[in-house]
Amino acid sequence: MTETLPTGTQTAQSADTLELLGLVAQLELVAFARLASDAALAPTLAQRLELTRFAATSVERRDRVLARVAELGGDPEAVLGSFAHVLDDFDARTAPSTWWERLLTAYVGYGVADDFCRHAATSLDEQSRVLVLDVLGDVGHTDLAVAELDVARADDEVLVSRLALWGRRLVGEALGVVQNLLATRPGLARLAAAADGAQGGDGTARLFGELTAQHTRRMGRLGLTA
């Protein structure tokens, strides 16, 4: 038996889906710009080439998300454009001053935003959910960051402590971005709350615990204390 939702409900749900897809597309667009800058500053040619490949992947991923927006009847540019400044504050507050800080900002800071999207995506229709989870999969940043941090660790214990501190600052700012999104985007708040409920949580209580746990795990993979 096929469940038929009232038309109003379907529309509201679809609007919420478009909101999340817009955020994911914007994160990929921002990722492109950041990866392109990282590539320009990479200390070795091998890293530079690799970072341009990640940038290219972010374009392809963004366009897959925008194609889904169009399939659902949304306007890709409007949906993406509504999140144009979502990371402006975060970027302004966390301008990295070294190559290591850049890597960590990309891996840790943006990781939190990705985790939030993955969490909220559990409330989407299956096709959109699979797409978001696939698009937000790791593009190889982990390997690059882990390899670089290994070099740092062998070299300079003070640098490692400073990066651990940097990571704590990043996660604070990134959680602030998520709080701001929940406060200003009712569609995202509904998806996040529904995802929390589906996983046995209440409101978005479970969400922040999950984001913090993911962050700790991520820092751990880099050998840094969260």
Add this chain to the structure above:
Amino acid sequence: MTETLPTGTQTAQSADTLELLGLVAQLELVAFARLASDAALAPTLAQRLELTRFAATSVERRDRVLARVAELGGDPEAVLGSFAHVLDDFDARTAPSTWWERLLTAYVGYGVADDFCRHAATSLDEQSRVLVLDVLGDVGHTDLAVAELDVARADDEVLVSRLALWGRRLVGEALGVVQNLLATRPGLARLAAAADGAQGGDGTARLFGELTAQHTRRMGRLGLTA
């Protein structure tokens, strides 16, 4: 009957091929950086998205060239890296001050370098030649530049004359890059001379006539006087 070249000749030819492939790969790497900057500065979101797509294409094209380098027994990073600064002077002398100048720099300035590579590629083995000609195909810049210049023309005749002047400056600087390459890279000079010879020319006499003609045609497509 299969013609067998002395081993020394084969090696020299292969070294020349690697030199040209390295230049093409470097031009694509530089194109990525430029397209990424253009994307960041694009006046509309639609243009920004399109420019990131061109940037992604340049990554894929560069990697196809580097794969061919590896097939021919070359070291991709060394071959590419030997051209690391090939456009530094050109970029420093032609820093665009407006969005229109940026577009023209990309389309006209880099177009000359691409034309040079296409010319020299006629002397390569078939697989490398086909690859280079395919990789240096237009990625849609023409359409973007033509559309933008149409807007400029409707708007501002003074701007159009200034851009025509800018185009003349660009081609002068770009031909300087080619002359420098011919003077400092014997492999490229040999390929260019062989291509000239194959087309009934003498030395590289035909090359500069061809580059200038292509430039004039390109400016004409934009409605600008070369």
